[in-house]
Amino acid sequence: MSIPVRITINGTLRQFDLDPRMLLVHLLRDACTLTGTHVGCETGICGACTVLLDGSAVKSCTMFAVQADGAEVTTIEGLAKNGDLHPVQQGFWERHGLQCGYCTPGMIMTSVQLLSRNAKPSREEIAHGLAGNLCRCTGYSHIIDAVQYAAGMGGAR
Amino acid sequence: MSAQAKKYSGQPLKRIEDPRLIKGIGTYTDDLRLPGLLHVAFVRSPHAHARVTSIDTSVAKAIKGVVAVLTGADVNEKCGVVPCAAAIPDLKLPKHTVLAGDRVYFVGHPVVVVVADDAYAARDGVDAVEVEYDPLPVVVNPEEAIKPGATLTHPDLGTNVAFTHNVNGGTDIDEAFRRADRVIKQRVYHQRLTPMPIEPRAVVASYHAGEGTMSIWSSTQVPHYLRTLLPGMIGVAENKLRIVAPEVGGGFGAKLNVYAEEALCGHLAMRLGAPVKWAESRRENATSTIHGRDQIGYYEVAVKNDGTILGLKARTIADLGSYCQLLTPAVPTLTGLVLTGCYRIPAVKMEIVGVYTHKMATDAYRGAGRPEATYLIERLMDLVAKELGLDRVDLRLKHFPAPTEFPFGTACGVTYDSGNYQGALEKARQLADWKALMSERTAARKSGRLFGVGVSTYVEICAIGPSAAMPAGGWEWGCVRVEISGKVTAITGTSPHGQGQETSFAQIVADQLGVSIEDVVVMHGDTAVAHYGRDTYGSRATVIGGTALVMCTDKIIAKAKIFAAHLLKVAPDQVAFADGQFSAPGAEKTLSLAAIAGEAYVAKNLPPGLEPGLEASSFFEIPNFTFPFGTHIVAVEIDRETGQVAIQKYVAVDDCGPQINPLLVEGQVQGGIAHSIGQALFEQTVYDENGQLLTGEFMDYAMPRATDIPEYILGHTVTPSPTNPLGIKGVGEAGTIGATPAVANAVIDALESLGVTHLDMPLTPERVWRAIHQRTVATV
Amino acid sequence: MYPAPFEYLRPATIDEAIALLVTHGEDAKILAGGHSLIPAMKLRLAQPRYIVDIGRIRGMSHIRETAGRIVVGAMATHDAIERSALLREKCPLLPETAGHIGDVQVRNKGTIGGSLAHADPAGDWPAAVLALDADIELAGPRGRRTVKADGFFVDLLTTATAPDEVLVEIRVPITSAKVAYEKTEQKASGFAIAGVAVVVEQGGVRVGVTGVAAKAYRAKAVERALAGQSAPTAEGIARAAALAAERVEALGDIHASPEYRLHLAEVNTARALRRAYGN
């Protein structure tokens, strides 16, 4: 049985008929070919799949796509506006906040919410805010630098 | 090497590869979409050791969307055996087929493969396959495994001992122990770890029946190894096989391998006439991608009362798991190469016993063998200092070779290229404000706090390696082409997956050729483009791969000089090259590299006897390993009530020779230290006595999070290596090698007042609490 | 990573939800925030045939003060609770506890009702609702009923909620700021190895403990030891805390042995008490 669903993805309203068991992350990656949202685990720990759902950071692997019916979803691909990088993206670039880049989209999306709630976070606050995102490459220090850089640029935008 | 001014090398440039990654438009293997793509999933053994008594695939085959369900009997004949390339004499190897035959040997052993139209149906198919198992006795403890009468991992091998490797070096070991005033002994367990790159493995295979060509995309560190080894497995000739490592989401050694799934996907693409994809789940990654470390060692140090170390004896039992993957048995032998660390230790004897157990294979996890060695020697230095009442830093200094003594031959049989261990130690002490730190330690202890300072002075082996020491070549290949437009394409046989060589190699090449870095593109990871290579592992890429590119640019400049001489109408030896311009005394103009490239391809005015084009390729064979080194100093405080360790200060001074891009070096060091903090304080792969893996998810395998990371104080010294024209040494593993013992030593130092002299890692709160609790109870 | 198939039902009211639960019985599962249920479904440890998504039912995520009590709807997210100004002022234990749950993404989706109904032995909310002596309101085909937190947790993953009942809201008293939650995390998952919530009231204290045993419990021996004291001494607190795990059968796993859990129950009880009493 498929379910009709309407979701605004990166500003565009899309309609789907969905098998209810399809996870939001698979809808984004497979039906929408927005493959910037990654999968790193089954248990909701790694955060590589983080997207914004009505402005809140959520793990798109721990949500059925049908639950997003009527919502607005922003993925990493929807963050840059008119070709301009989002300040958080810029921060990750400037401060070498990524190595393999696999955790990066999720890290960036969580950081965007973090700065939208706290424009001038301390290093501890950033670390705490990113506790739901694992990175195995960077050792996090440059990621925290990146978020601070973004905060300095006016952060959330 | 040309005498170019270095405009880019040494600069902390931001990375060229980043824009696509921060926009989410990089392509990892699982992001590939091919028309008609089928999805692969595996039925894996829930038992560590069992006989497979029956497999019923009928229900699975009937599921909507399921295309094929195949067992070992269907595919093993067609897929060869999973290779082990380690050159260990008398190695006993079990036959490692891609799917299990009539027995399974570890939890996660693939038994049946299901192929379906989409990943959901493939998973439904997996659930519907019925496999009956007859469980057999299990052996998980390697020390038990080598006792007479032990359960055998592979009964047909007749033993659990895969190999015994002996290191006997330097002066006479028995004499050293006879002369000793004391012998200090310690058993050390180096726990099993799971590499856990955040991107699990993934494979896509596509076969062109008309051409007989196969393309395989794999989340691998070693596309060239795959191209060398898969032909023998799946029967596609090397020159019809293209391997692509697209964006790879971290490796840490876990993807330095040839896996059953890679061969099987290739086979399935041929067999089913459709492209196939397998994306590993995290649980599969934990059960069926290689683990690291897992060595038990018994150590004895012969010392004089003044601290002089006369000799070191070791017996190491290395838990290999149930199969040898690509380098499984070679990893513990690397431990034997740097067992003496930074120190002058005249006599060494080491016996390494590789043992099979019913677990996933161990193999090269970041550091591979060297973290084990470094941890051991650094723990032993502290133990010796403690036992003899000596200062641990003085003890280390006493055994350092002087900077003038390099190249320094060790009793382990290797020659350290260059070093200034005193310099790095001194700098680290400055950065740590050593005197103040030691006063803080004294004051803290006076007030009853458990405060400790740990020091580790390490040396490691990088630039792996000279071909003589490698199973199949340790050189690296590169190619540089100045295009007709003057743009420069650099192709490397290394396979970066986060290390940033699209940037650092562009820095090197741009400097060599005097062009703008914007004009340089670095390509890698596709065997159709990078024809030869030995890939990325063992902190080798920048040193060996970077040098191969330097050799190419040297050839290009030499050829361009002939062109320039011809065009400027002077003798070739009169042409000078600087800042991208060719000039000659008395010539009225200078020529840019781009101008010469234009002439070289238009080819209407070639110097006599010279080929058109401006391209060169090179293989660099490094004469020796490189040996980066450094000092890490850590201060910790322990919560007496809970055993929780808090890192108060972290200082690292690393010497990897000249740094091409300090920002990237810093990133490598910080990332490596994070792995070390994880290993020292909480990471551990746990199997229970039945061989069940208890750390099969991120829910149970603890890794560092952002909140676990201290603020680093980082510094460096620069001691060039004589092994390569750039003088560089490599830095990919330094953090994982130097940091672990520093953290462990700090924790044990904090427990000194309780009489604790050693604890095995991970130093979890419970383990530390138990140590505190028992000592407290015992001393009350 | 790929859940088994199911039929998706989206009731608009609580009554509709109850009717669906009655119809489908044990085959149906309520879906709230999904942060316990969906991971279990992805690993196929749970394979419900019907999913009753209560996420669209209006009026289940309120946080308000009614008749001198604090009322929190079952669908209030951990995040909404953590950031509620009302709660920070009038029931600060709830936001403090919420802040310890998982990570920000988990808090954005997970709900207090789902967490209580799930009754994970390592969940954080059980400690808080026990210490607050919460009333938990359930709605079912036989109407509504209120269960005291103390009687709500029955066993591992088992509560007083019947399969055809919906947990609708939680009611707790307005408290002073004399509250505290002290938690030791399981390093990998962030769940509680030992979490202790304390509420100090006129003439007494209530202590809820989670993570230590198969179900969360009230540490009544601690409460009795401190009864009637408004400013216990440090020694008195230590003596009382030593009773935190009296007659408790502790859980053990690779993350913490029973012995260590019992020890942490005592340590965290002492710490929470000291902070709550301002000692």
Ligand SMILES: Cc1cc2nc3c(=O)[nH]c(=O)nc-3n(C[C@H](O)[C@H](O)[C@H](O)COP(=O)(O)OP(=O)(O)OC[C@H]3O[C@@H](n4cnc5c(N)ncnc54)[C@H](O)[C@@H]3O)c2cc1C
């Ligand atoms: C990565 C991660 C980390 C986490 N860390 C923590 C942590 O540190 N501490 C902690 O406490 N929790 C933690 N959780 C669990 C989280 O808090 C969950 O949100 C919570 O346990 C369940 O709430 P839910 O709304 O998500 O419920 P769901 O997952 O939707 O449901 C859980 C169960 O309760 C039932 N149910 C849900 N709502 C109702 C209702 N109103 N009436 C009757 N039955 C209902 C469902 O049928 C299901 O059986 C973590 C989860 C994840 C994924």
Ligand code: FES
């Ligand atoms: S994929 Fe790991 S949290 Fe979603």
Ligand code: FES
């Ligand atoms: S950059 Fe590789 S996991 Fe974060």
